[in-house]
Amino acid sequence: MPRDAHEPVYVISVAAKLLQCHPQTLRLYEREGLLEPKRSPQHTRLYSEADLERVRQIQRLTQDMGVNIAGVEVVLDLLGQIRELQEQVARLQSEEARRTALVPVEPLSGKRRGRRTKIVEIEG
Helix, strand or coil, rough: CCCCEEEEEEEEHHHHHCCCCCCHHHHHHCCCCCCCCCCCCCCCCCHHHHHHHHHHHHHHHHHHHCCCHHHHHHHHHHHHHHHHHHHHHCCCCCCCCHHHHCCCCCCCHHHHHHHCCCCCCCCC
8 A cells, every 4th residue: 555645754864864965954844934844743843755755856956957945935836826827727727517418418410500590781
């Protein structure tokens, strides 16, 4: 059975090693509000796979693209909004598809299929 990506499993030292960064970097991201690791009953930070992926995204923005921490916050917020809007669009499309599937469509009869419409110009 696959593990839930949001299940907190890594202590800070293991997470830092997996991410190839210093534990202090993870503490900084938490202080800046970019990361919210879960806490054990003993208040130990516990990171999930989703947390690690978020840090990788932060690393790409800061190291590869030169974005500062304030910019990272803006980018991540915008990406979150985009994700929410995409989910909303998908829900609406699904609802629309379900509604259209419920509406019976009458096939055109042979008489109406060949009928032409005459366009009449009305003078006003």
